[in-house]
Every structure is written in structure tokens, then in C-alpha cells.
Amino acid sequence: MSANTFEATSAPSPASRTDASSENTGSSAIPPFVLVVAGLTGFLALGYEILWFRVLAFATWGLPASFGILLAVYLLGIAVGSRIAGAFCKKEVEKFDPAVLKSLGIFVGISSIAASFVGPAFGMLAKTREWPWPLGFVAIAAGLLGAVLPLLCHFGIAPDERAGSKLSYVYLANIVGSTLGSFVTGFLFLDRLPIAKVGLVLYVGGLLVAGTILARAKLSQTGKIATGIVLVALLATAGPVMNKAWDRIYEKLLYKTHDDGESRFSDIIETKSGVITVTKDGTVYGGGAYDGRLNVSVVNDRNGIARAYGIGAMKPNAKKVLMIGLASGSWARVIENLPGVEDFTIVEINPGYTELISRYPTVAPILKDPRIHIVFDDGRRWLNRNPNEKFDLVVMNTTWHWRSNITNLLSQEFMELVRGHLAPGGLFYFNTTSSADAQKTAATVFPYALRVYNFVAVSDAPFSFDKERWKKILTDYKMDGVAAVDTSTEAGQKRYEDLLSYADTVHAPPTDTGLESRESILARTKDDTVVTDDNMVIEWRTVFRFPEGP
Amino acid sequence: MPPRSSPSGSGSGSSSSSSPPRTLPLAARAWVGTVFLLSGFAALLYQVVWQRSLFAIYGINVEAVTMVVTAFMLGLGLGSLAGGVLSKDGTRNVLRLFALVEALIGAFGLVSLPIFHGVGQATLGLPLAVVFLVTFVLVLLPTMLMGSTLPLLVAFLVRSTGNVGKSVGSLYFVNTIGSAFASALSVVYLLGHQGQKRTVFIAAGFNFTVAVLALIGERLFRSPPVTETTKEEVPS
Structure with a gap:
């Protein structure tokens, strides 16, 4: 603060001030x-x-x-x-x-x-x-x-x-x-x-x-x-x-140093809830952050969609399903075709995503599936406001663990909230985006946990990534009558075998992409922190980040 | 005992215009600046933490965010009006009022998070309009108190310097600088290392410090209240 901040440099003489005030008498209102x-x-x-x-x-x-x-x-x-x-x-x-x-x-x-x-x-x-x-x-x-x-x-x-x-x-x-x-x-x-x-x-x-x-x-x-x-x-x-x-x-803003000065997005949807952009190759960005790709094929898997198919190996015949976050709709499209799904509620904060989905035939059918109810709301608030809703499966393909307000979906308190919405034997399956803090939190709150690549599945009841169920999903799953994997071709058969072998990774030393047991997660993350609403640690591990363009 | 000027009798002319403006000593200027800087610092810390806390309860969809922000802004605006009303009376000791306001903000701050959480949980199932009303009432008291501080100190400073633009500009400057520092510090350090509860406690500590500083300053750099005696002392 400079020394003369409060200096009255040229205060008028009392006489002149009296005159001024007289002139203003009667007009003192602003x-x-x-x-x-x-x-x-x-x-x-x-x-x-x-x-x-x-x-x-x-x-x-x-x-x-x-x-x-x-x-x-x-x-x-x-x-x-x-x-x-x-x-x-x-x-x-x-x-x-x-x-x-x-x-x-x-x-x-x-x-x-x-x-x-x-x-x-x-x-x-x-x-x-x-x-x-x-x-x-x-x-x-x-x-x-x-x-x-x-x-x-x-x-x-x-x-x-x-x-x-x-x-x-x-x-x-x-x-x-x-x-x-x-x-x-x-x-x-x-x-x-x-x-x-x-x-x-x-x-x-x-x-x-x-x-x-x-x-x-x-x-x-x-x-x-x-x-x-x-x-x-x-x-x-x-x-x-x-x-x-x-x-x-x-x-x-998205491409940054990689901007060629000419490229344009194939879609831009601007709403009060944010900006959704889609690149020419079908990659979706929500608010500038990678939000998935428009793909439901487990054979040409460009978006890790195999993790959605993997639900069938852990929680067969889930009847009532909740998904928090719709994004490109690819995950919803896969889940709606899992065997046994009868009622599928999706809570999405940004209505712009349904507009986006309606424009792409790969995912558009979810908007017409009578089993699917899309609610536009904050996921946490919706759970709080619907305390009696119970689900066999709660899925959350969450955004990056360091984005603003993500604590609301990855904290201990939130996981306790989800626990209250799980039916007996219910499974909560969500993307940790490889955050050790989020993985530790999940494995601490729930007695049963399994890491699936960068996702974590947790439950109050025992479960596993069962190879036989996984095999059944890979052979029996159909979308619009088309098998997920066509094993009649050499390439298809190889892909099938690669996917099937994934179930064995739980017995191998943990890798970033494989399965990992709860005990291993807790041992690996012993120096990390359980995320709480108060500490918000997940958002503030690194204060400054400089995301690169695709 | 000199008679107090009634609010209606202390309009734009009369007593105030006959009160001679003074140049505040350097120490007084530094003191006022420090006090209001710390006040702005604490206020923004509250806003950062309270908004985070309320977002966790009411959601981060744009409707909920708008509801919370609007409640904050209206609270500040109404507080400004209340501060203005209180400052009208030229004989009222605005610095003591300011100290009281800061102490009340700090007291509310200490219990704010449990209150927000309790009320938030209790109102979640209610219609949006009712939730807005409850949120509004919830943040009304502290934000009104915050909003009242600027008019109170402006009143003090204008009585001392006789320059509105400089008074508003100067106070606005230090208060906003304090808020800017708080905003930066909250994201660079406080939220990540201290969490919500401790950050709020830190803010409350600043409020109580400000209240004490205001009372000390009130004794040291007291601006004489407008009385008949002072009126008579003014040369014509």
C-alpha cells in the first residue's frame, strides 16, 4: 500500500465546503x-x-x-x-x-x-x-x-x-x-x-x-x-x-501447440453447463478435457470400452443400474445390452450430452430405450435426494481425478453415500483415472475391492472378475444382434483370446493395466491419503498443471 | 452531554459539511489499510470454503452454483445497505461497529461448516425454491455483516478526509488486495494443505485480529464525533 493511499491532497476550506453543501442542499439524493x-x-x-x-x-x-x-x-x-x-x-x-x-x-x-x-x-x-x-x-x-x-x-x-x-x-x-x-x-x-x-x-x-x-x-x-x-x-x-x-x-484452446490454424471440430455444443466439442475422429472433450470416444466396439477398442464389458464378469445379471455421468454415451450403450438389465437410470449434469448423442447413430439408440431414464442433475445431489433408490450396479466413468469439484464424487463421504444406495451384493464400479488416493479411498471404505485397469470395483459382498463369466460375456454379448467379438476370423479369435486372458492378470504381479486385489491396492497406496470432503486432497496434489493438446 | 444528530438531521449539508476534513497521520493510514486488507482476506477465504461446502451439499450444476452465488451477492448488497444505514448517524462510533461486525463474522465462521452441513442435509429433499430460500437465509447473516464493512469504513474515512473518491478507492483497493491474496493463497496452499475446516478457522482468526486492531485504532486515531461543540469550533 502506498503511503499516500489515504491522503486528502486538496481538502477544501471549510468555507468552500459549506458553500458546496449549500448548493447541493435539496439534491442530496443519489x-x-x-x-x-x-x-x-x-x-x-x-x-x-x-x-x-x-x-x-x-x-x-x-x-x-x-x-x-x-x-x-x-x-x-x-x-x-x-x-x-x-x-x-x-x-x-x-x-x-x-x-x-x-x-x-x-x-x-x-x-x-x-x-x-x-x-x-x-x-x-x-x-x-x-x-x-x-x-x-x-x-x-x-x-x-x-x-x-x-x-x-x-x-x-x-x-x-x-x-x-x-x-x-x-x-x-x-x-x-x-x-x-x-x-x-x-x-x-x-x-x-x-x-x-x-x-x-x-x-x-x-x-x-x-x-x-x-x-x-x-x-x-x-x-x-x-x-x-x-x-x-x-x-x-x-x-x-x-x-x-x-x-x-x-x-x-484445445490443440494449443498442435493447432494447425485450420482444423475445426465436427461438433460444438455450448450450454450453460459447459462446452462439449467433438473432433473429426470422434473424440469427445467436455470443458476441454478428454471425455471419451464414440466407440462401442471391444474389438477396435480405442476408448478402453472393454472395461464396460468387464462388468459382466464381476456383476452378472444386474437388474437395476445407475450410471453417474453420461458423456459420449458409449458406456451406456454397452451397459444397456448387458444381460439382465431391466432398469437403467443415468444422472448427467450437462443436458448438452443428449444433444450430442442424438447426432451419432453409434450411441443414439440409448435415447429411445424405454429402460433408460436420463435425469439432468448433480450426481451427488440426486443420490442425496433419492435415499430410497437401491441399485445392483452403480457405474461412474468419472472425469480426471484432478478436475475442479471432483472431490464430490471421489471422497470417502461420497462412497459412503453410494454404499447406502447399493442393493445387497451390489457393485460400485468407477474410474479413478489412476489416482492412488481414489483407489486407497475406495479400498478403505469397502471390504471388497478390485482394480480393473484404472477403474476400481468395490462392494460390501465378495466378488471377483470371474473368467467363466467373462468368457460367456465375450461369446454371448450382442448389440443389435451383432456379436461383440467375431471369433470366426483369425483376428477376431486373437482378440478374443487376448481379452479372455485379462481375467488371469489378477494372479500376476500388479501392472497399471491389469487386475489388482484389494490387499495389493492398500499395500501399494499406504503412503497416499484417503480423500475426504474436507481435505479435497485429490484436487490439490498438483496445483498447477499445463495440459497438452491432442 | 452534547445532543446526537438524528439521521434525518445529518443530511448532505448541515453538520458534516461543517466538519473540517483532516489529513490522517501516516500511522492511521497504515492502520486503516491493514485492518481492511485483513478483513478482505478473511472474507474471501470464507467465500471460497463456504461455496465449496455448499456445492458439495446442493450440487455443482449451474442452477445450484447460481443459487449459492446469488445468495452471497445479495447478502453482500443488503449488508452494504445496513452498513450505510448505521453509518448515517454522525455521532455513532463506526469503528466500534466495524470491530463488532468483524467479531460476529469470526464467531459465525467458527460454527459455519457444521451449520451448513446440518441445514443442507435437512433441506435436500425440499423443492428448489425452498432450498434457495434456505440457502439465502443461511448465508445472509455472515454476508450481510461482510457487506456492511465498506460503508462503515468509508463513513469513518470521509469524516476524516472529506474526499469520497479517494476514500472509496483506497478502501476498495486494500480490501480487494486482501481478497486477491486470499484467493491466490487458498488455491496455492490453504485448501490443499489445511482443508476446509482449518481454513475457516484461520479466517476466523483474522476476523478477531481485525476486531482487536479496530478497537485499538479507535482509541489511538479516533475521529471526533460530530457534536455541537465541534460545529462551533469550525471557522466560518
């Missing part, structure tokens, strides 16, 4: 204009923050630290901006001084322009710089936005003993605007518009607010003409400029 501007600038500031977070979260695959770092930089920028604004408030002014309004209008205008290019800057720099670099632009834009509130207060609030009271109204208007900005941008704009259009809306909104302020600033004739020309030019070019700036933003 003009609606000030409150409206406070609200609108708050709207824009939070709208941009939401927009920037969507971009940053995509670039970092939803790294837990990304929001905290963004917020820190954002707040730092706001803080410095408000401090710099103090320099514009040194000269004691009359309330409603147009000179302050001029500074305010200029700040709002410049901040809007700067803020509108922050998101595209993440894309532009993704090829050559890691994600923290563009945060510098966030700081600059936030700094400009942060200057607005002090300037506005200096303009609209008299320096009397009711300043605190009046400030509270301006502050409230700013907070209400911020809340609306967050809500409207996150809930409506990002749900209904492509990100480039959201950027355009905020950009134009900022320019219009700046123009409105400057129109009241009593500029000189030349100033008015110049301001008008600049504003009209900026508004006229806003559409093409924003389209160009945001073009291929998700491709740039």
Missing part, C-alpha cells in the same frame, strides 16, 4: 443515473468474468486452481484500478462535476474494449504460451473496470457524513448489477448463444454505456463530434471484429 451506471458496469464486469472463466476452464481442463487464480488476478486488477482512480479524484470537486463524468466515460469505454479482447487473447496465445500468460490481459481489463466505481462515487456522492450511507446504495446497485451480469451471462447468454456472440453482446453493451456517460459529460463541440465518430465506428465494426477475434477459439 441521481438514478449514478445507480444505473453502477448497476450496468457491475453487470459488464461480472459478465466478462463469467466469459473469461469459461475460456480459462476450457484451456485448463477445469483445473481447480484456475478459478482461484483468475479471481486473484481479477481482484488484483480491480484493486489497482480503484487505486489509480484515486489519482483522478485528488482535486476536490463539486458533486455531479462533469469533469469526473468525462473520466468515467473514458474509463468505461476503454475497459469495455480491453475486456472484450481478453477471451480471444487466451486463444491467440495458446499456441505459444501456457494458460497463465493471458491472465495479464485479465489484470489490465479488470484494472480499468475497477476504476469505475470510485470515479462514479466521486461524481455522485457528496463528501459529507452520509457518504457511507450513499456509498451503500451505489455499492448495492453495483452488486445487483454484478449478480444479474453473472446470472444473465452464465444462465442465458452462454446457454443460448455461441461464445463469440456473447462477447459481442458485452462489447456493444460496454460501448453503449460509455457513450451514454459521455453524452452527459458536457464535452466540447469538438469532443462530442470526436466521441460520436469513434463510437459509431466501433459499433459498426463490432460484429466482424468480434467474429474474427473469437474464431476457432475452442480449437485453439
Whole structure:
């Protein structure tokens, strides 16, 4: 903090202050204009923050630290901006001084322009710089936005003993605007518009607010003409400029150093719940993170779908099944065809995935299967709100163990919650994405556990990856009347034998891809930590990660 | 005993405008800055942990996140209004009020997580609108207290310096710097190494420290209340 932070550099003489107050008598109320501007600038500031977070979260695959770092930089920028604004408030002014309004209008205008290019800057720099670099632009834009509130207060609030009271109204208007900005941008704009259009809306909104302020600033004739020309030019070019700036933003953020400058996704689905993108080869990315591939073939297994078929070897004839997380639908498609499945509930947080699935014939049939009920909800919340639902099988092809809020699905508390939803002999089978902490947690909570590649199956009743059942699945499983493995060909027979031999890996020394007993898991993970809601250890093992592009 | 100015009688003119602005001594400036920086630091720690805690209860789908964030923001806004109302009375000692507010935030902080968890579990089966209402009430008290701190300190500073823009800018600056540090520290160290409970306890420790510092500062750098005596001392 600088020494002169609180310095009143040019406090007026008592006499002049008395005169000023006399002039303002009768107009002590804050003009609606000030409150409206406070609200609108708050709207824009939070709208941009939401927009920037969507971009940053995509670039970092939803790294837990990304929001905290963004917020820190954002707040730092706001803080410095408000401090710099103090320099514009040194000269004691009359309330409603147009000179302050001029500074305010200029700040709002410049901040809007700067803020509108922050998101595209993440894309532009993704090829050559890691994600923290563009945060510098966030700081600059936030700094400009942060200057607005002090300037506005200096303009609209008299320096009397009711300043605190009046400030509270301006502050409230700013907070209400911020809340609306967050809500409207996150809930409506990002749900209904492509990100480039959201950027355009905020950009134009900022320019219009700046123009409105400057129109009241009593500029000189030349100033008015110049301001008008600049504003009209900026508004006229806003559409093409924003389209160009945001073009291929998700491709740039995903491919990073591997971006060829031309490739486009075959599908982009943007909803309030996130961004789903599909590459030309059918790889699905949710919020920038690998989310699976559109494949149900155990022969041409590009997505480890054999782990889904393996359910039949551990839990035969599961009648009532719950799956938390739908993603590409490949796992659901395999599970719906497992023998014995009668009732299949899927809880998915992002409705965009059903739209995605409807576009791909490989997985689309799950949307028409009368046994399948898709619920859009938070998985943990759904379990909490449906305490009487019991399942023979609970499956969770969870995302990366280090992504934001994943603790909610991998903690000891969550596993206890799932336990309460397992029917007698029920199995919980989930992806640990190779996290030793998650594996230890599962093997600690449940008395019976088995690692299947990077998945862990747990239960309160004994179970095994039974070779005979596995053999039966591999020979009898059919999807739309087609066998999972065609053993009539040499290649098919070889694949069948490779798959079948997987059941024997439980007797061999554990490998990353094989089966592993509970005892072995616990011995191997003795130095790791049981994940709890409180320690969230799984998310914070490595604070900074720099995911590479595919 | 000098008469207190009634809120209605201390409008934009009268008593305040006749109260001479002063330049705060360096020590006072550093003290105010430190106090509000620590206050902002603690507030953001709470927000980070409370939101995480509430997300675990109510979910991380966008509706639940919006509900929690909106409740936080509205609480801050209403708190700002309450702080503004309290600061209207020129004779009221805003620094003591500020200290009290910080102590109350700290006290709530100490018991906050068990309260959130208990109430959260009890309301999970209720309709979304009811859950929103409960969440709103749940975070209303602490966030209102947090929101009231800025108007209180602005009132103190404006009485001392007579400059609104600089007062708001300066306080906003240190408070937001504190919040920025808290945000960075929470993700770089606190959440991963201390967990939710201990992070909240650390925040509460800061609140109590701030309350004590405010009371000490109130004695050392007291801004004279607006009284008839001080009015008479003002040269015309």
C-alpha cells in the first residue's frame, strides 16, 4: 500500500465546503443515473468474468486452481484500478462535476474494449504460451473496470457524513448489477448463444454505456463530434471484429501447440453447463478435457470400452443400474445390452450430452430405450435426494481425478453415500483415472475391492472378475444382434483370446493395466491419503498443471 | 452531554459539511489499510470454503452454483445497505461497529461448516425454491455483516478526509488486495494443505485480529464525533 493511499491532497476550506453543501442542499439524493451506471458496469464486469472463466476452464481442463487464480488476478486488477482512480479524484470537486463524468466515460469505454479482447487473447496465445500468460490481459481489463466505481462515487456522492450511507446504495446497485451480469451471462447468454456472440453482446453493451456517460459529460463541440465518430465506428465494426477475434477459439484452446490454424471440430455444443466439442475422429472433450470416444466396439477398442464389458464378469445379471455421468454415451450403450438389465437410470449434469448423442447413430439408440431414464442433475445431489433408490450396479466413468469439484464424487463421504444406495451384493464400479488416493479411498471404505485397469470395483459382498463369466460375456454379448467379438476370423479369435486372458492378470504381479486385489491396492497406496470432503486432497496434489493438446 | 444528530438531521449539508476534513497521520493510514486488507482476506477465504461446502451439499450444476452465488451477492448488497444505514448517524462510533461486525463474522465462521452441513442435509429433499430460500437465509447473516464493512469504513474515512473518491478507492483497493491474496493463497496452499475446516478457522482468526486492531485504532486515531461543540469550533 502506498503511503499516500489515504491522503486528502486538496481538502477544501471549510468555507468552500459549506458553500458546496449549500448548493447541493435539496439534491442530496443519489441521481438514478449514478445507480444505473453502477448497476450496468457491475453487470459488464461480472459478465466478462463469467466469459473469461469459461475460456480459462476450457484451456485448463477445469483445473481447480484456475478459478482461484483468475479471481486473484481479477481482484488484483480491480484493486489497482480503484487505486489509480484515486489519482483522478485528488482535486476536490463539486458533486455531479462533469469533469469526473468525462473520466468515467473514458474509463468505461476503454475497459469495455480491453475486456472484450481478453477471451480471444487466451486463444491467440495458446499456441505459444501456457494458460497463465493471458491472465495479464485479465489484470489490465479488470484494472480499468475497477476504476469505475470510485470515479462514479466521486461524481455522485457528496463528501459529507452520509457518504457511507450513499456509498451503500451505489455499492448495492453495483452488486445487483454484478449478480444479474453473472446470472444473465452464465444462465442465458452462454446457454443460448455461441461464445463469440456473447462477447459481442458485452462489447456493444460496454460501448453503449460509455457513450451514454459521455453524452452527459458536457464535452466540447469538438469532443462530442470526436466521441460520436469513434463510437459509431466501433459499433459498426463490432460484429466482424468480434467474429474474427473469437474464431476457432475452442480449437485453439484445445490443440494449443498442435493447432494447425485450420482444423475445426465436427461438433460444438455450448450450454450453460459447459462446452462439449467433438473432433473429426470422434473424440469427445467436455470443458476441454478428454471425455471419451464414440466407440462401442471391444474389438477396435480405442476408448478402453472393454472395461464396460468387464462388468459382466464381476456383476452378472444386474437388474437395476445407475450410471453417474453420461458423456459420449458409449458406456451406456454397452451397459444397456448387458444381460439382465431391466432398469437403467443415468444422472448427467450437462443436458448438452443428449444433444450430442442424438447426432451419432453409434450411441443414439440409448435415447429411445424405454429402460433408460436420463435425469439432468448433480450426481451427488440426486443420490442425496433419492435415499430410497437401491441399485445392483452403480457405474461412474468419472472425469480426471484432478478436475475442479471432483472431490464430490471421489471422497470417502461420497462412497459412503453410494454404499447406502447399493442393493445387497451390489457393485460400485468407477474410474479413478489412476489416482492412488481414489483407489486407497475406495479400498478403505469397502471390504471388497478390485482394480480393473484404472477403474476400481468395490462392494460390501465378495466378488471377483470371474473368467467363466467373462468368457460367456465375450461369446454371448450382442448389440443389435451383432456379436461383440467375431471369433470366426483369425483376428477376431486373437482378440478374443487376448481379452479372455485379462481375467488371469489378477494372479500376476500388479501392472497399471491389469487386475489388482484389494490387499495389493492398500499395500501399494499406504503412503497416499484417503480423500475426504474436507481435505479435497485429490484436487490439490498438483496445483498447477499445463495440459497438452491432442 | 452534547445532543446526537438524528439521521434525518445529518443530511448532505448541515453538520458534516461543517466538519473540517483532516489529513490522517501516516500511522492511521497504515492502520486503516491493514485492518481492511485483513478483513478482505478473511472474507474471501470464507467465500471460497463456504461455496465449496455448499456445492458439495446442493450440487455443482449451474442452477445450484447460481443459487449459492446469488445468495452471497445479495447478502453482500443488503449488508452494504445496513452498513450505510448505521453509518448515517454522525455521532455513532463506526469503528466500534466495524470491530463488532468483524467479531460476529469470526464467531459465525467458527460454527459455519457444521451449520451448513446440518441445514443442507435437512433441506435436500425440499423443492428448489425452498432450498434457495434456505440457502439465502443461511448465508445472509455472515454476508450481510461482510457487506456492511465498506460503508462503515468509508463513513469513518470521509469524516476524516472529506474526499469520497479517494476514500472509496483506497478502501476498495486494500480490501480487494486482501481478497486477491486470499484467493491466490487458498488455491496455492490453504485448501490443499489445511482443508476446509482449518481454513475457516484461520479466517476466523483474522476476523478477531481485525476486531482487536479496530478497537485499538479507535482509541489511538479516533475521529471526533460530530457534536455541537465541534460545529462551533469550525471557522466560518
